[in-house]
Amino acid sequence: MTQVAKKVTLKDIAEQIGCSKAVVSTVLNRSKGNTGVSQPMREKIQQVASEMGYRPNYSSQSLARQKTMTFGAFIPPQPWGSIGSTYESVIFRGIEKACQELDYDLLVFNRFGDQRHENCVEKLYQRRVDGLFLLHAHGGSDWLEGFLKTGVPIVGVDYSNPEDTVDAVTFDNIGAIDLAVNHLHELGHRRIGYMGLCTDRHVPDHVLRRNAYRVAMTSRDLPVDEAWIFDETKQLIPDHVVLDENQLSPSANYILSLPVDQRPTAVITYNDKLAVNLIQDLISQGIEVPHDMSVISVDDSDICKMMRPRITSMRHPLEEMGYRAGYLLHQRTLAENNDAKPIHELFTSEVVERQTTLCPR
Amino acid sequence: MTQVAKKVTLKDIAEQIGCSKAVVSTVLNRSKGNTGVSQPMREKIQQVASEMGYRPNYSSQSLARQKTMTFGAFIPPQPWGSIGSTYESVIFRGIEKACQELDYDLLVFNRFGDQRHENCVEKLYQRRVDGLFLLHAHGGSDWLEGFLKTGVPIVGVDYSNPEDTVDAVTFDNIGAIDLAVNHLHELGHRRIGYMGLCTDRHVPDHVLRRNAYRVAMTSRDLPVDEAWIFDETKQLIPDHVVLDENQLSPSANYILSLPVDQRPTAVITYNDKLAVNLIQDLISQGIEVPHDMSVISVDDSDICKMMRPRITSMRHPLEEMGYRAGYLLHQRTLAENNDAKPIHELFTSEVVERQTTLCPR
DNA sequence: CACATATGGGCCGAGGAGGGT
DNA sequence: GACCCTCCTCGGCCCATATGT
Incomplete structure (x- = not known):
């Protein structure tokens, strides 16, 4: 019963009715070759086309119109x-x-x-x-x-x-980081850090966001302690290195290595994944988030909603x-x-x- | 400098060389119209085509070959x-x-x-x-x-x-659930539950998995306590209802409502999302996962790796x-x-x- | 006559310019 | 001017038909 319906073309319809292809084309596909078509003819064509199950052939239209849509x-x-x-x-x-x-x-x-x-x-x-x-x-x-x-x-x-x-x-990007810093600042934070990537590749967004962080901080007269910035300058991790899943993430490790009184009270992470790992590791080590440390991430992917605590993040439109x-x-x-x-x-x-x-x- | 390079066609190449389109088509697009083309002609065509930057037109090929690829x-x-x-x-x-x-x-x-x-x-x-x-x-x-x-x-x-x-x-689906039950059984669990959907829609996979769970249990002579099954028969939540994010998830709530000695020691969840919510809620209520309760989910999406504890799950190929x-x-x-x-x-x-x-x- | 090689022109299915009543 | 038709185009495919050796 798989009747691969014989394809119906403009010509078929034209022959059936006894008119030219051009008129049919005008009526069915709004081609501009013809200006006016009488109402009876128009209806007749539409009716026959519908009966025969006409569909314009895509490839042919593309070729003629020089457009693939x-x-x-x-x-x-x-x-x-x-x-x-x-x-x-x-x-x-x-x-x-x-x-x-x-x-x-x-x-x-x-x-x-x-x-x-x-x-x-x-x-x-x-x-x-x-x-x-x-x-x-x-x-x-x-x-x-x-x-x-x-x-x-x-x-x-x-x-x-x-x-x-x-x-x-x-x-x-720059505005996003500025808003993140602003959010933390308004909450009362002054010791704000940035947790970035450790890759050896050049990732433009990472560089952009890190710079934006510095600018946002200084423009608010907030201190920028280099110890609050974690990135490839602190620990270089080439892309081919696979981290042990049972170890703490590098950024969590780094923060824990800082003397308690020298840690930031809040950090911005380069992206959500970093935040997820960081937060879970901090909590596992007895550092409460957000009570001991606030974390705001960038990108607002689905995971931010799924984690407990749910992650504050920068959403891009x-x-x-x-x-x-x-x-x-x-x-x-x-x-x-x-x-x-x-x-x-x-x-x-x-x-x-x-x-x-x-x-x- | 945006020279929208005039499109080069077979005809252009043929004219340039002084031969017919057919040969060119045979050489460049392996069309079957001609059987043999001499080596010199072949090379000449390829050279000229390359010089002129010929590319076969997609729409035209589709039309002629009756295939859009x-x-x-x-x-x-x-x-x-x-x-x-x-x-x-x-x-x-x-x-x-x-x-x-x-x-x-x-x-x-x-x-x-x-x-x-x-x-x-x-x-x-x-x-x-x-x-x-x-x-x-x-x-x-x-x-x-x-x-x-x-x-x-x-x-x-x-x-x-x-x-x-x-x-x-x-x-x-059925085999997957059987393997999940088997995994828990081999660990020593006998009191195994199933946490499903509460929707009012018909979700074939949910029904399939729930049935498979029952079959897998009885085939191993494991008890099936209806109290261990959570689904729309226990709590119907129409799709349009939006749950309060600050409340416990329905499945966690349900398990907590059971007397401690009547709870399953392990559960299979319909999918990862249910597992994520369940696990986090159980932990927040002082029930250790996996020590107090094992959880295995189905689908193995990325989130299983990201959560701590990392979620055991059924991976489909x-x-x-x-x-x-x-x-x-x-x-x-x-x-x-x-x-x-x-x-x-x-x-x-x-x-x-x-x-x-x-x-x- | 067989064989290798090349050509012309119709075809795929539509669009549209120009002409005729 | 309203309405419709003929014919050519888009670009590549391929059958039928030449040539030459």
Whole structure:
């Protein structure tokens, strides 16, 4: 009973009715070849099309219209993985919402980093997509040029340090850290630390956030004790090193190594994962969170809600960013000349106060 | 400097060289129109194509070959969301790996459930994709018929209770629960409970797992005390009800309500999220996990590794399932007649022992 | 005559310019 | 001007048909 319904084409309908393909095309697919079609003819065509189960052929339409009505989404290979997946999911939700509204489909390139970017570039040359979302890449990447040369419109999403040659939608990293410091400061903290990454790779966001932390502190006349900053300068952990799961996390270890009276009363962590490990380790060592130490993390992934105590975190408007990126890309697609100045939009993050921040003892 | 490189076609190359399009097509895109092309001609064509930067046009190839070299992935709307995202990500990784190997692209339909399935069905009729992955749907859905009628090959992934009309790749729910019971039994537990969902919706997996629990218990001559089973029959919580985050979770509450000597010594939870809440609440109420009570969850999402104590859980081979589904779909695509009997493949889950299961006191 | 090699032109299924009543 | 038709285009695929050796 699997009657692979013989595909019905415009020609079939035209023959059935006894008119030309052009009229049928005009009525069914709003093609602009013809201006006016009489009401009776219009209805007749619609009726027959419906009876025969006509559907426009996608490939054919793409060829004729020189448009695939598809956007691609490219995610560069990431060594960090794990928590990233939900992070991207939220951006995706926004992108998809926009795409649905604009009637674009979404092609996933390299969702998990196995595919090299050269493959993606080839797809662009083949005009497989009308535009491309570039997810959390960062400025200065050597391969960006390859994408741009294809002439296919590109919008970066969560693209830190965007160069002047590409549209980008980003959240305000510096502002986020400033708000975090502000939150702790308002609670009465003055001894505020920053727990960052220990990797030997260059992670732009880490550098950005650490600098932003220093600026936010000094702009409030708060002291910055180098002992409150934990990062690769304190303990370098190359990416290939696998930490023993039964040991305390490096950041917890570090804080515990500080004399009690020299510890910060609150810390900002580079991301949620660091916060999760830190908090659990501190609690296991008898340091109460938030009573003995406040912790605020950055990114506000699902895990912040699931942990007890629930983690105070900086939430970025990732979904809005993705949504906005969709419309920006659509704009570029419509534009005749793509010489228009690249657009950089900055989104503001917010504090989501939960249970890991409190006034100091 | 945005020279939107004039697209180079077969015709351009043919004119440049002074030969016909057909030969060029044979050499560059392996089209079968011609059998033999001389070596000099072959090299000349390749050289010129490379110089001019020729790329086959995707839409045109699709039209001529009647193939889009694209698979779609459809995820039905899910009321539960949240943790599901990482769950699907793992399946996706497998699907993508297969697609990359087979040179198919992946179109995401309805990643977040805003889009209705009718839209997706239309895409199938338009021959936008050569095949479709149907992610964690379940048998008996009223809309499946709509997909099948299009004649486009479909493979269900994580598709419980698959009907006889569709290929499906599933993990063995019943076997997973049996292994979980077995794990606890081997540790010495006899008083084993099951903490399920309290929703008013019909969730096939929940029903399946609860039944499997009963079967696994009786097959080992273990007692099944109805008081050890927590689900919608004990406390019905409609989906629209939002629980107070500051209260204990229903399952923890329930266990605490039992007289100490009537509690199970170990429980299996329907999924990881339930386990996370249960464990944290039990600990907060002075019940040590695993010393006072063992907990094993099902699904083994990332959170199991992040929690302290780390959660023992049942891991499903989701990536392998996705990967396998890719090849199954490809097979269907190649088949002349799709009358071949639908294939149902069952994958086995495994216990990942961590820190929440131990022998009873 | 067989064989290797190359060509012309119709085809896939739609879009659309220009012309005719 | 309202309405409809013919014919060519998009870019690649491939069958049928030449050539030459």
